[in-house]
Structure formats: C-alpha cells, structure tokens
Amino acid sequence: MSVINRRWVLASRPNGQPALENFRLEEQELPDPGAHEILIHARYFSVDPGMRSRLSSDSYAAALKEGELIEGAMVGVVQASNNEKFAAGDLVTGGFGWQEYALSNGRGVAKLNASLFQPPLTVTTAIGILGIPGLTSYFGLLDLGKPQEGNTVLISSAAGPVGATAGQIAKLKGCRAVGIAGSQAKCDYVVKELGFDACINYKEVDDLQAAIAEHCPDKVDIYFDNVGGEMLDAAILNMNEKGRLIISGAVSEYNKSEPRGIRNTLHFITHRLRMEGLVVYDYFKRFPEAQAEMAGWISTGRLKFTEDISEGIEGAPAAFIGLFEGENHGRRLIKVS
C-alpha cells in the first residue's frame, strides 16, 4: 500500500544565517517498493551544522539544488522489503534526509547490530555518538591527533557531540582536555559531567588567546577544531612545537559568504605545526572497530553523551537554525511522530 511521505526540501538558498523560508515541507505519495527496494519508516533523523555548506555551494558532496531533500542521518524501521538483505521490522540507518519515509534500493543502508545497541545504547546513538559525530571525534583525535599521555588537547565547541566525545577520548588517552564553549552551563557540563580539566566560556572573555594561555599553562599539543575563524587563530598562537591541528569543522564560517580564513600562518613555520582536515566517511571500513571500542567505553561509564531530541518533523528547520545560535545541548535529533 502506498504511503504519504512528508519531507523538507530546499526552498531557496540562504544568504548568511539560514531562515525558515529557505525550507519547504512537501507531501509526496510513495509507491510500493519495487524489485530489490525497501520502504523505511523514520524514527529519528539528525540536523547537522556541516549541512549548512551544501545549502549554498559544493562541499565534500555537491550542493543541494532547490527542491531537493534536505540531508540528514536517519534511523528507522523497515516497513516493507523486496530486498533479500532486509526484512520488515529491521532497524536500519543511513543518510535518508529530513523525511518520514524513505524508499531505497538498499545501497548505503546499514542494519543496526543488535548486539551493539543494548542499553544504555539507544537506537538514537546510531546517528549520534556511534554515528558520524562520534566517529569524527574518534578518527580525528586518534588518527590525526595521535595523542600522547600528558598532552594538552584543546577542543572548540566542546559541548557539542563531536567536541564532547573528542575531549572524553583525550582523557581516556591520559591527556589534559580543555574545552571552549559558549555558556557557563555548557562549561559546567563538560567539566563536571564529562571530566574535562577546564573550559573557557568564549562569550565571557575579552581576549581568547590570553584565556587559552591561562588554561593551558603547558601550551596546546593538539587542537581539535570545530569552529574555525578567530578561535582557530587564537589557538594557533598557543600551540606547542610540533603541535597538531585537527580541522573537523568551521561552524563560525559556514554562514559567511566571505570566510575570515586563517591569519596566523607564520606560527606554523616557527613552531613546526601540522594541520590536517578529515572527512569521516574516508574511514568507512573502520567504522565497526571504532563503534565497538566506543560502545565498550560507554557501557563501562567512561564515555558519556547527551542527546537533544525534539518531537515532530515540522520543527526540523528551527532546530537546525538553532545550532548556529548555540541552542543545542548535545546531539540534536528530530523524533518522527
């Protein structure tokens, strides 16, 4: 039996901060699954700051065209299947966007490993700490940062899902973790609940470079950057010799038509610094090993996470826009009613 699917599409390209009118909620009738196809009923999908780039121009994936489905990660249940790899009732995940149903030929669909998703690992963690955000922290910090015991690791947007996970993994590796976040409540969360050693509320300091110096008396060995712009430049001036800068994201730059860019490049020469970006999908084959290790840390209470879930597909654009106002406390997800 065909279903009526509601989905958010790009209505117009944002100019600067995205606005509600850039998004349009559409209804479409989906046919029954054809040969080798499955119909997935969404339970949750994600809103992600990195998606902002694709609303305006090409990113690591091509820019969305007007009228195209908005991108997001989904966890859902197979409602009907003509594909031998999937059965009705299977829990699956994939990049199916902001919509209630997805019709798929099975490519890019992953079945949730039932042995992994046991309490306290809810299905939402498949698109949270055990999904793209957590994996970005894991591979960014461990593969690119190569943390050594005693290193100081500085993390921007430290209360977000990527930053919070990166800081905790740094602690698990015997490092000193110092966060930067946009409110006292977020700083209290990362220090008191997640075990970071210190946190700087960047909205309350006049001189971020000096504040980093104060909280990192041995300087910074690894900077895990989610923000870019001025914060990155302030971090560069606090790096130790042979320091590593991991470029995970640049949320302060996504809404700008003219990015500020990096200014303190001279420090790269004098301090022999190395900066490297990552696209987490490059590690796709190694996702299971990372998920298994992180699941172990979570089950023994050494890795914590927070999810910020709102109900109803209607609220997705506002939830997304709020990411650029610092509204989210943890991984922001939409529960599909």
Ligand SMILES: NC(=O)c1ccc[n+]([C@@H]2O[C@H](COP(=O)([O-])OP(=O)(O)OC[C@H]3O[C@@H](n4cnc5c(N)ncnc54)[C@H](OP(=O)(O)O)[C@@H]3O)[C@@H](O)[C@H]2O)c1
């Ligand atoms: N490279 C990859 O493969 C990959 C994969 C996934 C995600 N990422 C990137 O990782 C970063 C973190 O993602 P996430 O999912 O964990 O989201 P997130 O950090 O929760 O992003 C939203 C937060 O960013 C901060 N923010 C927003 N505008 C800002 C500004 N102008 N200056 C400073 N901070 C600002 C806010 O926190 P405050 O209240 O602290 O300001 C806000 O709550 C993003 O840049 C994302 O694009 C990269």
